[in-house]
Amino acid sequence: MIYTPNRQLQQNKQSKISQLADKTVFTFFILIVAIYVIFLALPLVSIFLEFDLTQISLHLQTPEVIDAIKLSLYTSLIATCVSIFLAVPTGYFLATRKFYGKAIIDTLFDLPLVLPPAVAGIALLYTFAPRGLLGPLFNSLGITISGYTIAVVIAETFVASPFLIRAVKIGFENQNRTLHDSAKILTGSRLRVFFTISLPLAMRAIISGTVMTWARAMGEFGATLMFAGNLPRITQTMPLAIYNMLYTDTASGLMLAIILISISFAVIIIVKLLEQKRYGEHK
Amino acid sequence: MIKIESLSKAFGEKSVITNLNLEIPKNNVTVLLGPNGSGKTTLLNMISGLLPPDRGRIYINNHLVNGDKKGTKTVNVKPFERKIGYVFQSVSLFPHMKIYDNIAYGLKSLHLSKAEIKTRTINMLEFVDLTDFAQTYPNQLSGGQQQRAAIARSLVTEPQLLLLDEPISAVDPQHIETFRLDLKKYLQTLKITTLYVTHNLNEAFMMADNIAILGNGHIEQTGNPTEIFNTPKSTFVANFLGFNIFKAKAVKEQNGYLIVKVKNIPLLAMLDLNLTEKNIILTIKPEDLTISTEKQTNHKSNNNLLGTITEIEQTLSTTQFTIDVGFPIKAKTTTTATKNLGVTIGDRVYVSFSSEVLNVFLEK
Numbered sequence: 280m281i282y283t284p285n286r287q288l289q290q291n292k293q294s295k296i297s298q299l300a301d302k303t304v305f306t307f308f309i310l311i312v313a314i315y316v317i318f319l320a321l322p323l324v325s326i327f328l329e330f331d332l333t334q335i336s337l338h339l340q341t342p343e344v345i346d347a348i349k350l351s352l353y354t355s356l357i358a359t360c361v362s363i364f365l366a367v368p369t370g371y372f373l374a375t376r377k378f379y380g381k382a383i384i385d386t387l388f389d390l391p392l393v394l395p396p397a398v399a400g401i402a403l404l405y406t407f408a409p410r411g412l413l414g415p416l417f418n419s420l421g422i423t424i425s426g427y428t429i430a431v432v433i434a435e436t437f438v439a440s441p442f443l444i445r446a447v448k449i450g451f452e453n454q455n456r457t458l459h460d461s462a463k464i465l466t467g468s469r470l471r472v473f474f475t476i477s478l479p480l481a482m483r484a485i486i487s488g489t490v491m492t493w494a495r496a497m498g499e500f501g502a503t504l505m506f507a508g509n510l511p512r513i514t515q516t517m518p519l520a521i522y523n524m525l526y527t528d529t530a531s532g533l534m535l536a537i538i539l540i541s542i543s544f545a546v547i548i549i550v551k552l553l554e555q556k557r558y559g560e561h562k
Numbered sequence: 563m564i565k566i567e568s569l570s571k572a573f574g575e576k577s578v579i580t581n582l583n584l585e586i587p588k589n590n591v592t593v594l595l596g597p598n599g600s601g602k603t604t605l606l607n608m609i610s611g612l613l614p615p616d617r618g619r620i621y622i623n624n625h626l627v628n629g630d631k632k633g634t635k636t637v638n639v640k641p642f643e644r645k646i647g648y649v650f651q652s653v654s655l656f657p658h659m660k661i662y663d664n665i666a667y668g669l670k671s672l673h674l675s676k677a678e679i680k681t682r683t684i685n686m687l688e689f690v691d692l693t694d695f696a697q698t699y700p701n702q703l704s705g706g707q708q709q710r711a712a713i714a715r716s717l718v719t720e721p722q723l724l725l726l727d728e729p730i731s732a733v734d735p736q737h738i739e740t741f742r743l744d745l746k747k748y749l750q751t752l753k754i755t756t757l758y759v760t761h762n763l764n765e766a767f768m769m770a771d772n773i774a775i776l777g778n779g780h781i782e783q784t785g786n787p788t789e790i791f792n793t794p795k796s797t798f799v800a801n802f803l804g805f806n807i808f809k810a811k812a813v814k815e816q817n818g819y820l821i822v823k824v825k826n827i828p829l830l831a832m833l834d835l836n837l838t839e840k841n842i843i844l845t846i847k848p849e850d851l852t853i854s855t856e857k858q859t860n861h862k863s864n865n866n867l868l869g870t871i872t873e874i875e876q877t878l879s880t881t882q883f884t885i886d887v888g889f890p891i892k893a894k895t896t897t898t899a900t901k902n903l904g905v906t907i908g909d910r911v912y913v914s915f916s917s918e919v920l921n922v923f924l925e926k
Contacts, residue, residue: 467640
């Protein structure tokens with residue numbers, strides 16, 4: 280290529296134009312990101328701005344608030360325990376076995392993740408309510424479910440446990456086959472391989488899945504409202520109490536919201552830490 | 563001793579091992595040498611019991627571990643019950659256990675006393691020089707240290723057979739030399755029956771008491787390293803070892819030699835009257851050829867060919883020439899020798915070699 284002054288001038292002009300284009304695109308992107316960040320953060324900030332933090336101890340004495348917190352903790356912990364009991368073996372089974380119809384079962388377990396909670400609620404109602412599918416069975420046993428605390432636990436388990444199954448499945452699926460082969464050569468006991476190799480290697484995924492499941496159970500609203508109702512002390516969990524207090528006791532509602540926001544943050548931090556941790560660090 | 567009879571394995575339509583027979587002598591290191599994808603790992607997995615063969619029998623110390631026993635159903639002994647050690651190509655230490663616990667893992671299945679487990683683990687740590695790393699996790703060690711720990715974990719249970727699958731491939735380049743020497747030392751000290759898999763010729767030569775070459779799904783040739791590296795018995799082996807391979811015709815006997823012709827150019831081979839008038843394959847190692855600018859008078863080099871250099875390929879320590887002597891022939895010399903020779907592409911040179919280094923076998 281021959282460089283004539285004219286051509287060089289032209290090139291300079293061109294590179295200036297492309298630089299300008301670069302800058303414009305870059306600014307545009309920053310703008311989008313900024314709008315998005317504000318869109319997500321502002322609602323959270325607004326709650327803190329609205330709430331008078333010095334009043335925390337006062338609101339914590341409101342009986343309705345105490346009941347809602349107690350009920351939420353109690354039901355979500357039971358729902359999480361039930362989820363662990365159901366999802367860990369199921370997740371392991373799905374991760375390690377091939378069988379006919381596995382794809383269908385996989386899809387079924389993913390369904391509650393995308394199902395609108397209100398739909399889940401009405402589906403549970405048509406199953407467990409006195410006039411539902413299993414109604415006659417529970418009636419004959421003298422058990423009523425909907426409208427009682429057990430309905431809250433069922434709703435939370437239904438909506439939240441698929442999070443755990445997913446995590447458990449990934450935890451067992453992503454294991455290096457060679458590790459299992461090594462173990463099979465060194466021990467004849469399949470149980471020992473499970474408890475000393477498979478389970479410990481899946482443990483992080485199980486823990487982070489459990490934390491997510493618990494958080495989802497704590498936040499459950501739609502299915503609980505539809506299926507269990509909104510009865511103080513019996514089925515009124517924190518999200519339902521917030522809904523109730525919207526026009527009656529806004530400040531208490533905001534405080535419950537702040538507690539739930541804090542829990543969400545804590546959960547995300549725990550999950551991120553678990554993902555980053557390597558064996559042998561932080562001794 | 564390990565004995566393998568008519569072993570076959572296919573994955574779907576693709577046959578990997580076909581009718582393979584092999585004996586692995588006791589207290590020896592047998593290197594299983596073969597190109598990538600020749601089924602070396604598949605064979606190891608079958609011997610270890612991790613992969614069931616389609617057909618055939620495997621005996622470990624006269625004990626049938628795979629195959630049909632007379633009148634009973636198919637035997638397939640579990641990996642653990644075969645009492646073997648297996649070091650995998652990728653490091654397979656348990657990442658959530660310290661080095662000590664990794665090594666002690668197999669001992670805990672052997673119904674030993676706690677004191678015995680401890681002594682044996684500590685001794686083994688010392689043997690592979692990892693005592694200082696007993697309480698560290700695998701990811702804090704180098705590739706070479708990890709592989710030494712993996713070897714220790716396999717050896718500590720005193721297996722009847724040690725399987726090593728490309729044990730050097732996981733070691734970082736700057737530690738390969740030391741690791742090789744260490745491994746050689748372990749194998750020599752322990753005198754354990756070992757099947758060592760590699761595709762690397764130097765490694766095979768260094769480690770092996772015996773070599774078995776795997777190709778086309780079966781064992782192409784077995785023998786001691788000198789035999790294997792000097793006298794390939796098939797075109798596959800000759801090709802794998804980088805020999806010159808020529809189709810030739812054995813013509814007649816002359817002065818105690820066999821005259822063979824490659825593209826009508828006569829060469830002298832060692833006498834074998836069974837071969838006269840037959841189509842044969844000639845193989846010759848590039849290192850066994852001498853290149854010179856003047857005709858060799860040395861009576862040992864009774865084959866002298868004049869040709870033109872068409873290609874020179876240089877590495878750090880060796881130079882490979884391709885010379886057209888009526889047909890292309892490869893010759894390898896040290897880089898120092900090449901310098902002294904002072905030749906370049908297009909030069910006319912003499913290629914000389916003795917009948918003794920010319921391998922002859924019948925074309926199949």
